[in-house]
Amino acid sequence: MILHPSFDIGNSGHLTIDGLDAVELAERFGTPAIIISENRIREMCRMYRRAFSENFGKGSAPVYAGKALCFKRLYEIMAEEEMLADCVSSGELATAFAAGYPMENIFFHGNNKTDTDLEYALKLGVGHIVVDGVDELLVLDEIAERAEKKQKILLRITPGIDPHTHKKIITGNVDSKFGSAIVTGDAERIVRLALTLENVELCGFHCHVGSQLFDIDTFRDAADIMLRFIRDMRDDCSFEAPVLNLGGGFGVRYTEDDPEIDYAENVRLLADEVKKMCQDLGLKLPDIHMEPGRSVVAAAGATLYTCGSVKEIEGFRNYVSVDGGMTDNPRYTLYQSKYTVLNASHAGEEADFECTLAGRCCESGDLLAEGIKIATPERGDIIAVLVTGAYNYSMASNYNRIPRPPVVMIKDGEPYVAVRRETFEDIISLDN
Ligand SMILES: Cc1ncc(COP(=O)(O)O)c(C=O)c1O
Numbered sequence: 001m002i003l004h005p006s007f008d009i010g011n012s013g014h015l016t017i018d019g020l021d022a023v024e025l026a027e028r029f030g031t032p033a034i035i036i037s038e039n040r041i042r043e044m045c046r047m048y049r050r051a052f053s054e055n056f057g058k059g060s061a062p063v064y065a066g067k068a069l070c071f072k073r074l075y076e077i078m079a080e081e082e083m084l085a086d087c088v089s090s091g092e093l094a095t096a097f098a099a100g101y102p103m104e105n106i107f108f109h110g111n112n113k114t115d116t117d118l119e120y121a122l123k124l125g126v127g128h129i130v131v132d133g134v135d136e137l138l139v140l141d142e143i144a145e146r147a148e149k150k151q152k153i154l155l156r157i158t159p160g161i162d163p164h165t166h167k168k169i170i171t172g173n174v175d176s177k178f179g180s181a182i183v184t185g186d187a188e189r190i191v192r193l194a195l196t197l198e199n200v201e202l203c204g205f206h207c208h209v210g211s212q213l214f215d216i217d218t219f220r221d222a223a224d225i226m227l228r229f230i231r232d233m234r235d236d237c238s239f240e241a242p243v244l245n246l247g248g249g250f251g252v253r254y255t256e257d258d259p260e261i262d263y264a265e266n267v268r269l270l271a272d273e274v275k276k277m278c279q280d281l282g283l284k285l286p287d288i289h290m291e292p293g294r295s296v297v298a299a300a301g302a303t304l305y306t307c308g309s310v311k312e313i314e315g316f317r318n319y320v321s322v323d324g325g326m327t328d329n330p331r332y333t334l335y336q337s338k339y340t341v342l343n344a345s346h347a348g349e350e351a352d353f354e355c356t357l358a359g360r361c362c363e364s365g366d367l368l369a370e371g372i373k374i375a376t377p378e379r380g381d382i383i384a385v386l387v388t389g390a391y392n393y394s395m396a397s398n399y400n401r402i403p404r405p406p407v408v409m410i411k412d413g414e415p416y417v418a419v420r421r422e423t424f425e426d427i428i429s430l431d432n
Contacts, residue, residue, distance in 0.1 A: 002347075003253055003340055004299040006037045007386055013348035015384050017302055018410040022344040025415060026382045029408050031306040032324030034393050036069075036418070038077060038411040040300035041389075044263075045081035048292060051264040055271035056288045063107055065248045065293030066092050068390040069301075071407060073418040075099035086248075086291050087126075090117045097124050107154065107206075107245070107291075111177045115139055122147045130154045130206050130245075132179060134190055137200070144199035154206040154245060155180065155194060157187045159225040161209045161218060179207070182229055191233050202239065204286060205230065208247025211294065214259050216270045219246055219290075223274050231281045241286055248291040252298040254387045255340050263295060294390040301389025303328060303405070304344065307381040308360070318355040320374070322383050325359010326366040327402045329385065329392045333365050341368070344384040346375035353377065357385075361400050393419070398427055 001008055008016045015022040018037045025035055048062035063084040066074070075096045078085050085101065087093045088109045097103060104127040110117065111132045118140050121129060131137045131153045144151040156179035180186040194202045209222045226244055234240040250263055271288070278285045305322035312318045331337040341357055343349070353376040359366035368385060377383065396404045403422035408415050 002342070003256070003386060004040075006040050006300060007302065009347045013346060015302075015342055015344035015347040015382075019413055020410060020415060022302070022304055022347075022384055023382050025408065026304045026306065026344075029406060029415070029417070030421065031304050031382065032322070032328055032405040033304050033421075034328065034388060034405050034407045035302050035304060035415070036297070036389055036407055036409045037300040038409045041074075041077060041297055042081055044292075044296045044300070045078070045083050047264055048267070048296070049082065051267035052288070052290075055268045056274070057285065059243075059287035061287075061289055062296075063245070063289050063291045064296055065291045066096070067394060068293030069297040069392075070095055070394050071419045072099040073407075073409065074297075075101040084289070086130075086293075090120050093121060093124055093126065103127065107289075109156070111179075115143065118143050119147075122149055122151060128152045128154055128203060130156050131190075131194070131200075132156050134180075134186075134193060137190060137194060137197070141197040141199045149199070151200050152203050153194065153200045154204050154243060155187070155190055155202065156206045156208075157182060157226065157229065159207045159209065159222050159229075161221050161225065173209070182225065187229065188233070188236070191237055191239065195237060195239055202241075204241040204243030204245065206245040206247065206289075208291070209249065211249045212251040213249045214251040214261050216266050216273070218249070219270050220273045222246055223270070224277055227274070227277050227281055227283060230286065231283055234283070240284065243289060244286040245289040245291065248293050250290075250292050250295040252294050252387060252390065254298075255338050257338070261295075263292075296390075298387050298390035301387065301392065303385045303388040303392065305383045305385070307343075307377045307379055307383050310355075310377055310379065318353065319358050320353075320355045320377050320383065321358045321360060322368070323360055324402075324405060325361050325368060326363065326397075327359070327361060327399050328396045328405050329368060329388060330395050330397070331391060332368050332370075333363075339369050339388070340386040341372045341374055342384045342386065343375040343377050343381050345381040346377075347384075349375040351375050357383070361402070363399075398422075401427055403427060 010016040052060045103125045158179040158181040174181040326333045351373040356370045357368040406421040407419040409418040
């Protein structure tokens with residue numbers, strides 16, 4: 001196994017993904033291609049669902065954050081796995097709807113939902129809208145009235161936590177485009193307003209405090225602040241929130257340097273803390289939701305590229321260029337996110353060639369990794385970047401008019417195309 005159960009080295013010395021030879025997959029489906037293990041995603045969904053119902057109770061559940069990986073087939077899988085889902089745009093809603101996903105199971109997020117977004121969400125019958133601020137709340141109330149609906153909502157609250165220091169800094173994160181802060185009094189004001197409106201039904205609160213979190217510290221701090229807020233709103237406004245959503249953020253092991261994480265154990269530890277806090281505060285345990293995105297899909301994916309030019313600049317560095325790059329994975333360019341890279345054609349050989357992995361865009365910042373070591377590559381080798389299931393395909397672009405890669409899923413050892421490769425015609429077809 002390399003990092004995660006889907007990745008290994010086969011007898012041929014090639015990388016395998018869910019037991020399939022990566023070089024053969026590349027030959028069959030072309031490169032670049034994003035390969036995703038359907039089985040792995042389903043396992044993660046089942047693990048999270050079980051962990052929530054066993055530790056928090058029946059109404060508590062994971063909500064898959066579709067921003068991590070979004071296309072029709074994924075929503076079909078989420079529907080089959082009975083996962084709730086979080087969408088952040090009308091495009092994601094449209095995708096879920098087209099897949100036949102039950103729209104009442106959706107939580108619709110966004111710091112700037114347009115009137116059109118809100119009308120569309122109501123038309124599709126979205127279960128809950130996570131309202132970000134006062135103006136959205138007022139517009140939604142009007143739209144719901146016109147639609148003759150009482151729309152269920154959560155309010156997005158900013159608890160004021162700095163996930164980087166893992167400290168409860170009460171002003172941390174208040175300076176955010178998302179949500180209403182507790183410390184400024186905005187959170188209380190929006191609760192009071194929501195309770196006066198006739199066309200929305202306030203069902204609870206939502207917060208999101210960070211990403212790549214490998215333990216429960218930040219979630220526990222957020223829960224502590226949010227549960228105190230629930231108690232205050234119960235005492236001051238006679239509203240005891242039945243739902244508390246603690247957002248996404250569980251971490252994923254991208255490289256050997258990242259820690260291992262037992263998600264179910266973390267949910268259990270958090271549930272113990274949350275139950276104790278509720279007891280101390282004299283609160284009923286609300287239904288607890290969390291919104292894992294990355295941790296559901298990241299480790300299910302790998303991207304296969306073909307090696308093109310190998311350029312050794314003596315005294316400087318070696319560049320290995322592949323036939324994809326920031327257009328299918330912008331995360332290194334955006335955040336210098338680290339990945340594990342292998343020469344999939346020679347995965348069993350010593351990784352002794354130090355290099356920078358470069359994309360093909362006309363942009364010197366178009367890199368996928370720096371300072372990595374892979375088995376000495378030559379033109380035509382298949383290069384794999386592991387753990388690309390999250391925030392790769394969903395962040396892909398057509399910069400330089402490069403078509404987006406296909407998503408090839410593997411189910412029970414059988415690969416199939418879940419999203420076909422984009423063509424030049426697809427791209428040009430939008431031009432008048
Ligand atoms: C509101 C909200 N929920 C869930 C997520 C998913 O987080 P992750 O993919 O880190 O689990 C995000 C990510 O930005 C988010 O903003």
